[in-house]
Amino acid sequence: MxxxxxxxxxxxxxxxxxxxxxxxxxxxxxxxxxxxxxxxxxxxxxxxxxxxxxxxxxxxxxxxxxxxxxxxxxxxxxxxxxxxxxxxxxxxxxxxxxxxxxxxxxxxxxxxxxxxxxxxxxxxxxxxxxxxxxxxxxxxxxxxAQRLNIRLSRLNLEHIQKIIHFVDSKLLKIQHRSPDKEFVGTSPAMLCVFSMIRKVAPTEMSVLLLGESGTGKELTAKSLHSLSTRREGPFVAVNCAAIPETLLEAELFGYEKGAFTGAYTARKGKFESADGGTLFLDEIGDLPAALQAKLLRFLEDRLVQPVGSTASRKIDVRIVAATNCDLQGAIAQGAFRTDLYYRLNSFTIKLPPLRERGEDKVRLARYFLDKFSHSENRFLDFSEEALDAIRVHPWPGNVRELENKVRRGFLMAAGEVIDPECMELGQDEPILSVPDPVARPLSQKEHVISVLEQNGYVIAKAARQMHISRPSMYALIRKHDIPMNRPGRRDS
The missing domain is CATH 2.40.10.220 (predicted glycosyltransferase like domains)
Structure with missing residues (x-):
């Protein structure tokens, strides 16, 4: 041509x-x-x-x-x-x-x-x-296509991702994220989550969200609501683990005047407050057995009976439930009803932990830093060492922990640059290499050695797995004095 x-x-x-x-x-x-x-x-x-x-x-x-x-x-x-x-x-x-x-x-x-x-x-x-x-x-x-191809050699991955996001969100009007800016990502795992949200949001199916604490289950629930036909209705969130068992039934289903000591007036519950919208039940695994039965009845007939009342009320609400515990394990132990599990499990979305989201960690950190900078009118940036520390850290507390670390770094930074020490990252702190609640937490040194062993001591492969650069990988090896003359080592 x-x-x-x-x-x-x-x-x-x-x-x-x-x-x-x-x-x-x-x-x-x-x-x-x-x-x-x-x-x-x-x-x-x-x-x-x-x-x-x-x-x-x-x-x-x-x-x-x-x-x-x-x-x-x-x-x-x-x-x-x-x-x-x-x-x-x-x-x-x-x-x-x-x-x-x-x-x-x-x-x-x-x-x-x-x-x-x-x-x-x-x-x-x-x-x-x-x-x-x-x-x-x-x-x-x-x-x-030819004009774009000519320019591709000058673009790095970040440029390409920005172009794709611009085309999708601005030109094609495809939303890759919820209205909450923290809920962002371009990692394959998060793109899969966004795809599932778009598919199930317009339906009336109950949705079960699974994921570790701090992975964004409530943000996912809000996205499902905002992209649904119920978006003009209320979104009501309840943390089932934060309310005492003796009060939870009244909180969820409401009560009549005189139903119990202190019930001076009638009060509608969360189900009725969410009528016409979405009810988000967080930590559903902590729901007591008696309330599990009552929730199951609601899912079958959509009727709510307040505490102290003999009459039931028809409620139009969509249920989105979430938990960070193993529901199937709870079922095996008799702590969670099988029939309720299958009622809630019409559609399941598993949210990946932050440690498995690659460069999303850096994007979120930059978002939080930008938010704090504009709030305080003090504009800082991360050092390269801080960015590498963010990539390496396993983030057992996920996005919530990341936000807190960035906030601390913003407050502790003496100049215009945030170092790892400002965020208390890069120290020999406990690291969970896999989400196993029984396993002993690994130190950072043990984690690095584990990754090296998994990759046959090939530095390039180990660095890719940890989402850091090769120089940063070498720096970690020097920091922890890790010998490189292990059996099976191959040159990188």
């Missing part, structure tokens, strides 16, 4: 405007060759390293402005790259180029003989019907 944009000879008087260290400068130049994406300019005397403005005077249109960047300077002039401007400017530029196209039977893109000038070129497949009013729009659509 030849060039993506046709190039024509022209003679356009133009102005180049740029900023020097002292002042705003301007030069008069002439555009000798022109395409939609670049130009050959005569008269540019300065080696410009930054973006600058070029303002050609187009016949019949007048002066227009485009952003440009110098590619190279040679004997024939300066080659510059033009960046897409507003649609009107690009259309005016295209019309000037189209009027300058030479009358030839060859394709202006690839020079292949093609005298039809209708449809597409047999060789490069680019559209050739220049008389169409929507030609420019169709041409840019057809060459979008």
């Amino acid at each position: 030849g060039r993506l944009d046709v190039r024509v000879r022209t003679d356009l008087e133009s102005r180049v405007c740029y900023l020097s260290r002292e002042d705003r400068l301007e030069e008069r130049v002439t555009i000798r060759e022109l395409s939609l994406s670049g130009a050959l300019v005569d008269g540019l005397s300065t080696q410009l390293s930054e973006l600058f403005a070029i303002r050609p005077v187009l016949p019949g249109t007048g002066e227009v402005e485009l952003l440009a960047k110098l590619v190279r300077q040679g004997k024939k002039g300066a080659a510059i790259r033009l960046f897409y401007s507003d649609q009107g400017t690009m259309q005016a530029l295209w019309e000037h180029i189209r009027d300058k196209l030479p009358h030839t039977d060859d394709c202006p893109y690839c020079s292949h003989p093609d005298d039809s000038r209708e449809g597409s070129c047999d060789n490069c497949n680019l559209y050739l019907d220049f008389s169409k009013k929507n030609y420019l729009e169709r041409h840019i659509e057809n060459t979008f």
